[in-house]
Amino acid sequence: MNTAKERLSGILVHPTSFPSPYGIGELGTGAYEFIDFLEASGQHLWQVLPLGPTGFGDSPYQGFSAFAGQPLIISIEDLLELKLLTEEDLNSVPAPKWDPRQVDYGAVLNYKNELFHLAFAAFPTYPDIMLLEEYEAFCAENSFWLDDYALFMAGKDAHEGKCWLDWEDDLQTPDAVSRKKWTKKLSEEIKYYKFLQFMFRRQWLKLKAYANEREIEIIGDIPIFMSLDSADVWSHQELFQLDETGHPTSVAGVPPDYFSATGQLWGNPLYDWAAHKKDGYSWWISRIRSQMELVDYLRIDHFRGFEAYWAVPADEETAINGKWVKGPREDFFLALQKEFGKNLPIFAEDLGIITPEVEWLRDMFGFPGMKVLQFAFQGTGESTYLPHQFTTTNCICYTGTHDNDTTAGWYAGLPEECRDKIRRYGNTDGGSVSLDFIRFCMGSIARYAIFPIQDLLQLGSEARMNTPGAAEGNWMFRYEASDLAAWRIGWLKATTELFGR
Numbered sequence: 001m002n003t004a005k006e007r008l009s010g011i012l013v014h015p016t017s018f019p020s021p022y023g024i025g026e027l028g029t030g031a032y033e034f035i036d037f038l039e040a041s042g043q044h045l046w047q048v049l050p051l052g053p054t055g056f057g058d059s060p061y062q063g064f065s066a067f068a069g070q071p072l073i074i075s076i077e078d079l080l081e082l083k084l085l086t087e088e089d090l091n092s093v094p095a096p097k098w099d100p101r102q103v104d105y106g107a108v109l110n111y112k113n114e115l116f117h118l119a120f121a122a123f124p125t126y127p128d129i130m131l132l133e134e135y136e137a138f139c140a141e142n143s144f145w146l147d148d149y150a151l152f153m154a155g156k157d158a159h160e161g162k163c164w165l166d167w168e169d170d171l172q173t174p175d176a177v178s179r180k181k182w183t184k185k186l187s188e189e190i191k192y193y194k195f196l197q198f199m200f201r202r203q204w205l206k207l208k209a210y211a212n213e214r215e216i217e218i219i220g221d222i223p224i225f226m227s228l229d230s231a232d233v234w235s236h237q238e239l240f241q242l243d244e245t246g247h248p249t250s251v252a253g254v255p256p257d258y259f260s261a262t263g264q265l266w267g268n269p270l271y272d273w274a275a276h277k278k279d280g281y282s283w284w285i286s287r288i289r290s291q292m293e294l295v296d297y298l299r300i301d302h303f304r305g306f307e308a309y310w311a312v313p314a315d316e317e318t319a320i321n322g323k324w325v326k327g328p329r330e331d332f333f334l335a336l337q338k339e340f341g342k343n344l345p346i347f348a349e350d351l352g353i354i355t356p357e358v359e360w361l362r363d364m365f366g367f368p369g370m371k372v373l374q375f376a377f378q379g380t381g382e383s384t385y386l387p388h389q390f391t392t393t394n395c396i397c398y399t400g401t402h403d404n405d406t407t408a409g410w411y412a413g414l415p416e417e418c419r420d421k422i423r424r425y426g427n428t429d430g431g432s433v434s435l436d437f438i439r440f441c442m443g444s445i446a447r448y449a450i451f452p453i454q455d456l457l458q459l460g461s462e463a464r465m466n467t468p469g470a471a472e473g474n475w476m477f478r479y480e481a482s483d484l485a486a487w488r489i490g491w492l493k494a495t496t497e498l499f500g501r
Contacts, residue, residue, distance in 0.1 A: 006393075009442060009449040009501040010045025010216070011038065011456065012402065014060070014465070015073045016103055019481040023098040023108040027203040028075035030481065032210060037484045039214040041492035042501070046211060047219040047450055049402060050301075051204070051294065053153075055229060058105045058475045059466075061301065062227040062268075064153065066287045067145035069200035069294075072108055076115060078203055084119040084126070093118070101463075102476045120195050138198045144286060145231075146194055151182065152231035154189035163229040165246050172246060173237065204294060212296070219347065219450075220295030222287070224302040225252045225268035232283075233269055239276060239283060240269040250311040253319035254302075257352055258375070260469050263310070263319030270311055273328045281328075281335045288336065296345065303348035303367070304358045306332055333365050347396060347448075351375075371397045371446060373437050374404050377414070380421050387444040397446035399437040399455045402465040406454040407434035409461030434458050435491070442499040449501060456492065457483050 018025030018034060025031070038046060052063030053070050060070075079085040093114045096107045126132055139146060152164070159167050170178035183190060208218060226232045226240075228248060233240055241249050248269040255263045276284065291298055300306075307329055312322035336344055348367040350358060362369055376385035383389065387397070399407050411419060411433045419430060426436045434455040441449040454463045457479060466474040 007447055007449075007499070007501045008044045008217075009496055010043045010047060010219075011453050012047040012398075012450050013453040013479075014049040014402075014475075015051075016070075016475065017453065017465075017478050019100065019479065021098075022076050023096065023111060024072050024103045024105075025478060026073050026075040026077070027200075027207050028077040031075075031207055033481065033484070035207070035211050035214060035216060037489065038211075038216050041489045042496040043492070044216055044501075045219060045448065045450060046216055047299070048221060048295075050221050050223055054105075054475075055227065057471065058103075060221075060475065061223045063223075063230065064156075064227065065145070065149045065231045066222070066226060067142075067290050068149050068197055068231070069204060071116065071196040071200060072105075072112055074112075074116070074196065074199050075203055076112075079115070079119045079199070082126075082131070084122045085115060089115065089118045099478075100480050101478050103478060105476075116196060117192070119199075120192050123195055134202070135195070135198045138201065139194055142197070142290075145290065146197060148235040149197070149231040150190040150193040151179070151186065152234050153193045154186035155182065157189055158186060164234045165228075201294075208294065217296035218294075219297040219299055220291055221299045221301060222291055224300060224305045225266065225270070228267065228269050236283060239272055241272050242269060248314045251314050252305070252309060253312050253322060254310050254352055255319060255322060258378075263322070264468060265312060265316065265319040270309065270325075277328065277331065281332060284332070285336065285339050288340070292340075292345070297347055298345060299347040299349055301349045302352075303350050303362065304352060304354060307355070307358045307361045329361055330364060333361075337365070351401075366394065368394050368396050368448060370401075371395050371444070372401060372404065373398065373440055374400045374407065374410055377418050377422050377425075380417050386425075387440055390445050393445050393447045395446045396448040396450055397441045397444045399434065399441055399451040402452065403468050405461050405464050405467075406452070406459050407437045408455075408458055409464060412460065432458060438492075439495055439499075442495055442501060449499075453479060456488060 013034065015027060015031060016025045018030035020026045020028060020030045050060040050063060051069050052060060052065050053068050054060055055062060055064055076085065093111065095111060096104070098104070155164065155167060155171055156162070164172060171182050174182065211218060237246060243249055250270050251266065252268040252270055253263055253265040257263065288298065306327045308324045308326050310319065310322045311325045312319050333344070344365060346367050348362045348369050350362055350369040351372065371385050371390060373385060376383045400410065404410060411422065411430065422433065423430045426440065428436045435458065438451050438455060441451055452465070454477065463477050465477050
């Protein structure tokens with residue numbers, strides 16, 4: 001953790017949003033130029049969304065693995081530099097015409113998979129023995145999750161992408177014999193998925209080192225729940241509330257709230273917390289250790305689920321008829337402290353229906369909570385999200401999150417009386433409202449101030465990252481290199497210094 005400065009600020013942007021010629025943000029030039037921008041503008045934090053491989057709907061909160069990285073952000077540039085790909089390879093795989101401001105996940109997946117298979121084919125005869133040894137060491141060190149993940153992904157490919165619940169019985173719940181059989185049968189595909197994970201982690205750790213050398217720390221993000229169609233649920237069925245056929249008995253969601261009148265039915269299987277407690281929360285400990293190799297802080301999404309979670313019968317169509325069930329509470333975090341030390345570098349996503357019990361759990365371990373400024377101005381009355389109502393420095397002040405509209409888009413849709421309050425609150429005309437909100441964030445007593453890059457770029461609703469409850473059109477936002485104009489560096493650096501960050 002960066003303890004040299006008491007007040008830190010930074011930008012929320014997922015790597016998929018970086019500029020790149022390959023249809024999606026990558027861990028290449030666009031990523032390094034973003035780190036340079038952070039350094040030049042006096043920022044010390046970079047927040048990302050979950051880094052795992054995504055499936056249907058492209059949501060990073062519904063990934064195929066709690067441990068694996070997103071192969072789609074592997075840098076083609078780096079593979080060319082390593083000579084695992086050639087310019088001829090690029091010419092042989094036709095690239096679609098990319099929209100520089102949106103990700104087309106289907107097209108990117110098809111295009112990059114072709115290139116990745118070419119790179120994988122070149123890898124076994126790679127002339128640098130050091131890289132091959134690095135790969136072998138990576139596979140050995142990460143076998144506790146990598147073997148399951150690679151077999152799971154190869155199994156999905158062998159079954160045309162179907163959920164593991166639709167596989168043959170001997171791969172649905174494999175014993176040692178059937179696992180050996182399928183591992184042999186799918187050996188090349190398994191090696192392919194291990195190769196991609198090696199390349200992802202190698203590139204990510206190099207980028208992280210570049211950021212850390214410039215006193216920039218990374219805030220990662222882990223979803224509390226796993227997707228049903230994930231390597232973790234498939235390989236650890238005993239840790240989840242599933243029936244004898246592998247189907248969930250109850251699923252996760254949240255009751256009706258700010259985002260939805262019928263609540264949100266996420267559909268993730270719930271944990272069997274008694275089973276986790278019995279083995280000392282070993283899967284969770286491994287998960288957090290693995291993530292902490294990739295990031296400096298860890299935001300835990302839906303933190304309140306550790307105190308109590310909303311359990312919905314699996315056959316319900318909405319989240320309305322769920323009920324609150326007690327989670328592992330302090331027992332879980334005490335186990336983490338025993339493993340990782342007292343000062344856990346965790347941020348608590350404490351939005352939604354927050355009870356005194358949730359606040360007690362958060363404060364018992366000193367986790368910073370979240371203050372979202374957009375929530376402060378939903379009405380004209382007082383709100384605990386207004387900066388003058390903050391009662392602790394131990395929090396993160398956001399303009400908005402990935403689930404909110406951009407501040408400019410949100411402001412445009414507000415009732416006039418709310419817009420009027422914002423203008424009077426900031427002594428501003430509202431013409432640059434997202435920059436005003438960044439200034440509110442910076443000037444608050446919160447130790448951490450973070451804002452989505454869309455707000456710094458003053459973009460409208462067309463640049464929104466996610467609309468909760470909407471099945472399509474999410475996670476697609478990209479910016480262009482020219483957006484990071486020199487005047488933005490000057491403005492952000494001056495504002496940061498003005499408020500002692």
